Structure formats: C-alpha cells, structure tokens
Amino acid sequence: MAALPEGTPCWADAMFTDLEGAKDFYGDVLGWTFGESSSEFGNYTQAYSDGKAVAAIVPPMPGAQAQSAWCLYLASPDAAATARRISANGGEVVMGPLRVGEFGTMVIAKDPGGVVFGVWQAGGHPGFEKQGEPGAYSWAELVTREPAKADAFFPAVFPYGMKGLDSEEFDYRMFLVGGRPVLGRMAAEGDVLPPEAPSYMSVYFAVDDTDAAIERLRARGGTVYFGPLDSPFGRFAAVGDQQGAAFGLIDLGRTEGEPPKTVDA
Structure with missing residues (x-):
C-alpha cells in the first residue's frame, strides 16, 4: 500500500492505563480485535476490523501521567522537515522525530491553540488498511x-x-x-x-x-x-x-x- 498524500490522516492511536479494559470496550463498541502487544515498542497493540489494521492502543510510558486521548497522525514524506515547519509557525514539537524501527518515523506536536496531533512518515507501516466503513x-x-x-x-x-x-x-x-x-x-x-x-x-x-x-x-x-x-x-x-x-x-x-x-x- 502506497503512502498517503502529505497532510492526509493516515493513522490513529491512543494511550490507556488499562489496556485490557480498552480492548474490552472497543472490542464491544466497534467490533475490534487486537494483535499481540509489541514489547519492543512499549506494548504497542494494533486493533483490527475484518482483519485490517484500523488503529492502535498503548499503555503510558513508565512514570508518565497523562489523560487517555486519541491522537490522529497526518502523513508526511519528511517528518523532520514537517517538524521544522511546526516550530517555525508557532506550534510545539512534543516528541520526535523518532524512528520506529522499520515501520516509519513519528512526531507528536501541538498547534498554537494546544491541539495535539501526530505526524507519520511511513516506512513499512503506511497506516490505515481500512477507512470509511464500520469499525474504521x-x-x-x-x-x-x-x-x-x-x-x-x-x-x-x-x-x-x-x-x-x-x-x-x-x-x-x-x-x-x-x-x-x-x-x-x-x-x-x-x-x-x-x-x-x-x-x-x-x-x-x-x-x-x-x-x-x-x-x-x-x-x-x-x-x-x-x-x-x-x-x-x-x-x-x-x-x-x-x-x-x-x-x-x-x-x-x-x-x-x-x-x-x-x-x-
């Protein structure tokens, strides 16, 4: 699957203190199933609808205190260049650019009004495998x-x-x-x-x-x-x-x- 055009929403994930509770909730409400947690990447766990990747959930980093929230990622061909534009235009780069194995490169940022969003430069993980259908x-x-x-x-x-x-x-x-x-x-x-x-x-x-x-x-x-x-x-x-x-x-x-x-x- 080719990477989506720059600026297009391409992925979503959320942090939950109770990962098993999140699985039960979204499994019931949206019909999601879940893959194995990846210990190499902080127990990042992908969610699937009809066998297609639609989102992910992850526990907080050790010692971190944060409100559970969904984060939307916007596609970028160059996450580092996007991060520079974020900073130059009054936004805040909270994390990254961070290489995530062979999957891609991520940035977490805030716009000038404090809205949190992500940037994703796709590698082996282009993003959503299903969109615009129930469960996605x-x-x-x-x-x-x-x-x-x-x-x-x-x-x-x-x-x-x-x-x-x-x-x-x-x-x-x-x-x-x-x-x-x-x-x-x-x-x-x-x-x-x-x-x-x-x-x-x-x-x-x-x-x-x-x-x-x-x-x-x-x-x-x-x-x-x-x-x-x-x-x-x-x-x-x-x-x-x-x-x-x-x-x-x-x-x-x-x-x-x-x-x-x-x-x-």
Missing part, C-alpha cells in the same frame, strides 16, 4: 477555541487548501489535499466544548448503527457528550470511553438533508 476511521476535526490560529498554522505546515461551510449557525472549515476534504476545523463556540475541556482533535469511527453503538458504549461505562444527531454526512455523536478518551461515532449510511454549500476561505 472515517473523519476527524479540530475542535478549537483558537480557530484563527489553526487556520493559519495547518496550511503553513501542510499543503492544504481551505473551504468554509456557508452556515450562520457555526464556524466550520475544511482542509483540502488535491481539492479533497481531509480534515475539519470546528470553532469551539457556545456549548461545543465544556469550559473545563481542552481543544482537541476529534477522531470519528464509523459504525453501522449509531444508536446501537451508543447502547453498547453506555453499557461499558462510556459517556455521550453530544448527539446522536442526523446530518447530511451521517448520524453522529460525540462520545467518550470509560477511561476518558473522547472520540466520535458516525453511521455514514444514515444521512438527512442536503450538504451545506462551501465557500472559499
């Missing part, structure tokens, strides 16, 4: 209190075009690669984010029935933050797992209404 990654968006900073930062770091949604209800933009939307940006206005919640990258996983997935999620101790709501893009909800990692669920087959028009941004 489908979309992601920055939910940020600093939308103007994000709008300036990301197109300076990645080769993004940008479009806005023609809406008076919310401030939403999309970053494009080759004219195709690959990532959203939602301004955290009103009650989009609770006051205590940080800006973050919301990673959406597709399901075949959002309401049924929510029932499974609640039974496993998860939380529904927003929704479910029908939209032109699918029936979706913002949720969290039992360890506090926020993510999204979306049934791409259940759409309602016409997509909003886009405008140049």
Whole structure:
C-alpha cells in the first residue's frame, strides 16, 4: 500500500492505563480485535476490523501521567522537515522525530491553540488498511477555541487548501489535499466544548448503527457528550470511553438533508 498524500490522516492511536479494559470496550463498541502487544515498542497493540489494521492502543510510558486521548497522525514524506515547519509557525514539537524501527518515523506536536496531533512518515507501516466503513476511521476535526490560529498554522505546515461551510449557525472549515476534504476545523463556540475541556482533535469511527453503538458504549461505562444527531454526512455523536478518551461515532449510511454549500476561505 502506497503512502498517503502529505497532510492526509493516515493513522490513529491512543494511550490507556488499562489496556485490557480498552480492548474490552472497543472490542464491544466497534467490533475490534487486537494483535499481540509489541514489547519492543512499549506494548504497542494494533486493533483490527475484518482483519485490517484500523488503529492502535498503548499503555503510558513508565512514570508518565497523562489523560487517555486519541491522537490522529497526518502523513508526511519528511517528518523532520514537517517538524521544522511546526516550530517555525508557532506550534510545539512534543516528541520526535523518532524512528520506529522499520515501520516509519513519528512526531507528536501541538498547534498554537494546544491541539495535539501526530505526524507519520511511513516506512513499512503506511497506516490505515481500512477507512470509511464500520469499525474504521472515517473523519476527524479540530475542535478549537483558537480557530484563527489553526487556520493559519495547518496550511503553513501542510499543503492544504481551505473551504468554509456557508452556515450562520457555526464556524466550520475544511482542509483540502488535491481539492479533497481531509480534515475539519470546528470553532469551539457556545456549548461545543465544556469550559473545563481542552481543544482537541476529534477522531470519528464509523459504525453501522449509531444508536446501537451508543447502547453498547453506555453499557461499558462510556459517556455521550453530544448527539446522536442526523446530518447530511451521517448520524453522529460525540462520545467518550470509560477511561476518558473522547472520540466520535458516525453511521455514514444514515444521512438527512442536503450538504451545506462551501465557500472559499
């Protein structure tokens, strides 16, 4: 599988103190199965849907104290060059560039508004083996209190075009690669984010029935933050797992209404 174009979401992983609890939760809610933990790489454990790699989970490093959270990785042909652009444009390189065996090179970074994301220069691991189907990654968006900073930062770091949604209800933009939307940006206005919640990258996983997935999620101790709501893009909800990692669920087959028009941004 060839590496994805620069700036395209290519992988997602999350840190969990209770790795077995995460396996039980996501195995039930999303139908994932899990491979063997790789002790060489900190017990990094890949998740599979229909036998295809869709994400990974990992325990925290010894002595580390961190909130469980999903991290989205954006493809780069040169992680070191991307890291330099991150720093030059007001972002922060938190980790890396770090070579991960023969799999590739990673960077963990923050945008100027504090949103954590990853960069992945593919080697033997190009990223998602399945997308846009139940059990797999489908979309992601920055939910940020600093939308103007994000709008300036990301197109300076990645080769993004940008479009806005023609809406008076919310401030939403999309970053494009080759004219195709690959990532959203939602301004955290009103009650989009609770006051205590940080800006973050919301990673959406597709399901075949959002309401049924929510029932499974609640039974496993998860939380529904927003929704479910029908939209032109699918029936979706913002949720969290039992360890506090926020993510999204979306049934791409259940759409309602016409997509909003886009405008140049």
